[in-house]
Amino acid sequence: MNSGSTGPFDVLVVGGGPAGLSAATRVVECGKHVAIVDDNLTLGGQIWRGSPRGNPGLVDLFEPLRQSLSKLAVLSGTRVFDHPAPGVLLAEQADDVCALRYDKLILATGARERFLPFPGWTLPKVMGAGGLQAMVKSGLPIEGKRVVVAGTGPLLLAVASYLKRHGAQVVLICEQASWSALAAFGLRLIGFRQKIKEALELQGKIAGIPFAANTWPVAALGSSKLESVTISRGGKTSQIACDYLACGFHLVPNTELPLLLGCELENDNVKVDEFQETTVPGIFCAGEPLGIGGVESAIVEGAIAGLTACGQKPSGDSDLFRARRKARRFARLMERTFALRRELKDLPTTNTVVCRCEDVTYARLKQHSSWRAGKLHTRCGMGPCQGRVCGPATKFLFDWNPDSVRPPIFPARVESLATSRNGT
Amino acid sequence: MPSPVELTVNGKPVTVPAEATVAVAMMIAGVACRTSVSGEPRSALCGMGICFECRVVINGLPHCRSCQILCQPGMDVRANE
Amino acid sequence: MGNSRFEVVTVGAGIVGAACADEFARRGMRVAVVDRDGIGSGATAAGMGHIVVMDDSESQFALTRYSQQLWQRLRAELPDDVEYEQCGTIWVATDEEEMMEVRRKHAFYGERGIPTGVLDANRLKENEPNLRDDMAGGLLVPEDVVLYPPCAARFLIERARKHGAEVRLGVSVAKIGEECVRLSDGTEIRAGIIVNAAGAWSAEFTPGIEIKKRKGHLVITDRYPGFLRHQLVELGYLKSAHSLTTDSVAVNVQPRKTGQILIGSSRQYGTEHTQVDHGMLLRMLRRAQEYMPGIGPMSSLRTWTGFRAATPDKLPLIGPWPGDKSLFLATGHEGLGITTSLATARLLVDQVTGSKTEIPVEPYLPSRAAKEIAHA
Numbered sequence: 004m005n006s007g008s009t010g011p012f013d014v015l016v017v018g019g020g021p022a023g024l025s026a027a028t029r030v031v032e033c034g035k036h037v038a039i040v041d042d043n044l045t046l047g048g049q050i051w052r053g054s055p056r057g058n059p060g061l062v063d064l065f066e067p068l069r070q071s072l073s074k075l076a077v078l079s080g081t082r083v084f085d086h087p088a089p090g091v092l093l094a095e096q097a098d099d100v101c102a103l104r105y106d107k108l109i110l111a112t113g114a115r116e117r118f119l120p121f122p123g124w125t126l127p128k129v130m131g132a133g134g135l136q137a138m139v140k141s142g143l144p145i146e147g148k149r150v151v152v153a154g155t156g157p158l159l160l161a162v163a164s165y166l167k168r169h170g171a172q173v174v175l176i177c178e179q180a181s182w183s184a185l186a187a188f189g190l191r192l193i194g195f196r197q198k199i200k201e202a203l204e205l206q207g208k209i210a211g212i213p214f215a216a217n218t219w220p221v222a223a224l225g226s227s228k229l230e231s232v233t234i235s236r237g238g239k240t241s242q243i244a245c246d247y248l249a250c251g252f253h254l255v256p257n258t259e260l261p262l263l264l265g266c267e268l269e270n271d272n273v274k275v276d277e278f279q280e281t282t283v284p285g286i287f288c289a290g291e292p293l294g295i296g297g298v299e300s301a302i303v304e305g306a307i308a309g310l311t312a313c314g315q316k317p318s319g320d321s322d323l324f325r326a327r328r329k330a331r332r333f334a335r336l337m338e339r340t341f342a343l344r345r346e347l348k349d350l351p352t353t354n355t356v357v358c359r360c361e362d363v364t365y366a367r368l369k370q371h372s373s374w375r376a377g378k379l380h381t382r383c384g385m386g387p388c389q390g391r392v393c394g395p396a397t398k399f400l401f402d403w404n405p406d407s408v409r410p411p412i413f414p415a416r417v418e419s420l421a422t423s424r425n426g427t
Numbered sequence: 428m429p430s431p432v433e434l435t436v437n438g439k440p441v442t443v444p445a446e447a448t449v450a451v452a453m454m455i456a457g458v459a460c461r462t463s464v465s466g467e468p469r470s471a472l473c474g475m476g477i478c479f480e481c482r483v484v485i486n487g488l489p490h491c492r493s494c495q496i497l498c499q500p501g502m503d504v505r506a507n508e
Numbered sequence: 509m510g511n512s513r514f515e516v517v518t519v520g521a522g523i524v525g526a527a528c529a530d531e532f533a534r535r536g537m538r539v540a541v542v543d544r545d546g547i548g549s550g551a552t553a554a555g556m557g558h559i560v561v562m563d564d565s566e567s568q569f570a571l572t573r574y575s576q577q578l579w580q581r582l583r584a585e586l587p588d589d590v591e592y593e594q595c596g597t598i599w600v601a602t603d604e605e606e607m608m609e610v611r612r613k614h615a616f617y618g619e620r621g622i623p624t625g626v627l628d629a630n631r632l633k634e635n636e637p638n639l640r641d642d643m644a645g646g647l648l649v650p651e652d653v654v655l656y657p658p659c660a661a662r663f664l665i666e667r668a669r670k671h672g673a674e675v676r677l678g679v680s681v682a683k684i685g686e687e688c689v690r691l692s693d694g695t696e697i698r699a700g701i702i703v704n705a706a707g708a709w710s711a712e713f714t715p716g717i718e719i720k721k722r723k724g725h726l727v728i729t730d731r732y733p734g735f736l737r738h739q740l741v742e743l744g745y746l747k748s749a750h751s752l753t754t755d756s757v758a759v760n761v762q763p764r765k766t767g768q769i770l771i772g773s774s775r776q777y778g779t780e781h782t783q784v785d786h787g788m789l790l791r792m793l794r795r796a797q798e799y800m801p802g803i804g805p806m807s808s809l810r811t812w813t814g815f816r817a818a819t820p821d822k823l824p825l826i827g828p829w830p831g832d833k834s835l836f837l838a839t840g841h842e843g844l845g846i847t848t849s850l851a852t853a854r855l856l857v858d859q860v861t862g863s864k865t866e867i868p869v870e871p872y873l874p875s876r877a878a879k880e881i882a883h884a
Binding site: 360 | 443447450465468482495497
């Protein structure tokens with residue numbers, strides 16, 4: 004990958020997960036040049052993470068891309084951090100920086116896990132649910148280890164199953180949502196509704212893994228690393244000895260790049276028209292940044308965005324619009340089902356660290372009336388995570404709304420920040 | 428069959444599976460990646476490169492996100508103090 | 509909330525407003541502070557927090573020196589989050605012409621009792637190993653200080669509160685003058701003394717104040733403890749601060765107590781938007797890398813902008829506003845707001861109470877502009 008300017012691409016897709024891959028596929032099918040830029044080591048995003056084996060949907064998407072390599076540029080390990088001029092994004096790699104020029108832009112930046120603070124959550128071996136899965140996929144030995152999976156959302160089941168298949172002893176899945184909310188929820192992706200029915204019948208097991216609703220972590224215990232987890236289950240607390248705690252409270256959209264580009268948001272989600280175009284002409288958005296919708300929303304919205312970006316707007320009776328409506332109905336149901344209960348606001352104690360980059364405690368933050376004041380006076384949010392961890396947490400705990408976004412939207416070397424729009 | 432990788436963590440040799448990340452190497456070695464501002468040991472949280480808790484020093488370069496970096500033979504990895 | 513009556517109302521809870529409120533309150537007066545935002549949200553939030561003596565003019569020197577001494581006396585009471593650190597300043601010279609300027613400054617400060625040291629190229633390198641190798645030398649000013657301004661402003665506000673001051677944040681002001689501060693919701697706060705400490709926005713409340721917004725950019729890195737020991741300022745800084753019209757950058761690099769490096773500086777006129785200007789950022793960072801190449805590979809975490817309040821003669825406005833017996837100004841501090849905040853408060857309160865001021869106030873009086881117009 005040479006430094007300097009790259010492109011101009013007909014379409015630049017930011018994010019190589021399902022939405023981005025789906026969009027790029029349609030673009031190559033239309034005969035245009037497309038580049039996918041993605042921070043991770045391999046494509047596939049946070050859910051599929053790399054290997055297409057065992058993921059039939061991904062194989063379908065990859066095939067057209069594989070056939071059209073001359074029209075496709077893949078920039079992995081590449082992080083977009085600035086937008087110095089119209090039609091240009093600056094991105095950084097391990098040893099280089101480049102200016103990516105484009106005619107149309109598709110934002111498929113996906114989502115990240117929501118982390119909520121509780122006593123002991125900063126101990127080593129307390130990780131996100133997707134976080135532990137990612138580590139195992141990256142070679143972490145998990146066979147024979149005791150794992151508690153906690154938090155909320157369909158990701159917990161996917162992670163628990165994955166860990167079990169790799170030999171972990173998943174002691175319990177702790178889902179904070181209520182049984183009634185879960186029972187009303189139909190998740191077709193992994194036959195969730197069926198499994199909930201099973202669980203109710205088989206006294207609380209899903210795919211052989213113990214599952215408890217109305218349950219959440221109260222504390223993680225250990226001296227220099229995790230040794231056990233205290234959970235609250237139906238009003239009673241109990242302690243579970245374990246090697247890892249995989250804990251995440253569903254997902255939040257990555258809206259930093261859309262905000263930097265001036266796209267309008269509504270209820271923290273990027274606003275788009277029926278063809279996935281944002282409020283900035285020529286910039287499209289698909290998937291999680293529009294609202295957490297999972298793989299199905301991502302694939303269909305990526306397709307609509309890809310087609311429209313090539314001037315091939317799908318016609319009004321296209322199957323895509325029906326598929327999208329269905330997917331987004333499911334997304335709204337998911338949001339309702341996994342809404343956070345208010346007991347979670349009471350988990351942190353005065354000394355619980357909320358901002359992990361700067362070690363700012365709950366007590367210090369509570370004194371302030373806004374994100375901006377909290378940030379200014381305690382440094383919460385001023386660390387390298389740039390508020391990605393503490394932002395959603397403080398939003399839930401204190402109803403704080405974040406500041407405006409400024410470059411770099413991801414930490415970048417000073418010399419990269421000082422790069423011109425030409426990449427030099 | 429790609430072979431395991433040998434590197435050092437805080438001066439001690441560690442062997443990891445092929446294509447393992449440095450964060451995994453730290454976990455296998457049982458060494459916390461960094462020490463927080465108030466002195467707490469910290470390791471990977473998000474596993475996807477956004478939390479920065481997994482920062483280590485690789486071959487002398489500080490603030491490397493270990494969950495996004497593949498282990499290379501002979502790498503010198505140290506906790507980011 | 510209904511109307512109310514105080515002896516003093518300070519409009520602005522930035523470092524200058526906070527210092528004034530604190531000074532008035534400690535002298536036993538009933539004080540109210542109002543700000544449309546939080547404590548220390550304007551230039552106080554954006555600036556570098558460098559407490560520095562400057563020799564641009566005798567008046568600037570007198571004010572910065574007086575105020576620096578006040579900070580030194582306050583040091584012991586400041587809480588940890590103010591991060592007061594006497595790291596000193598080094599004015600860096602790149603050639604012999606700039607070394608002459610170093611020697612001139614050394615003589616100037618020496619005559620006035622400020623300890624400084626002339627560093628040749630070797631001594632400079634010993635003091636700051638990460639400076640580029642071929643520097644000519646520099647001037648070390650060991651008594652200069654760095655602190656974190658928003659927490660300093662909060663300390664002063666809290667101390668004012670302990671002496672009875674009332675603080676109203678998130679409150680928009682519509683009009684000030686004639687013993688009255690009228691808020692946007694229509695309520696009025698009446699006081700015999702109103703202080704306009706609204707910084708870059710002062711002229712909005714008191715038309716006729718000659719203050720222009722001077723935008724600056726800053727960048728902060730992740731933690732690299734030991735990389736930098738002193739605040740480093742290029743000697744071209746004064747040229748940049750001098751110009752009344754052109755956009756300029758000048759190297760100004762600061763070690764924070766956290767080990768993070770704060771990189772500045774830039775000055776721009778005639779722009780009101782707060783967005784980061786890529787072109788200015790580029791110029792500023794490239795120049796900083798010329799002085800300290802090791803900055804290039806450092807991880808940068810944030811960039812931001814702020815507006816300094818700049819006056820035509822580069823001195824602040826401290827004192828009564830002609831034409832309104834109740835109105836006083838404490839504004840126009842450009843890049844020296846943190847440094848001169850404490851002295852500003854003293855000079856203002858001394859004038860109001862009729863006490864003798866520690867240094868002559870004439871150079872800072874708001875009426876000086878009016879006098880110039882009268883004589884023109």
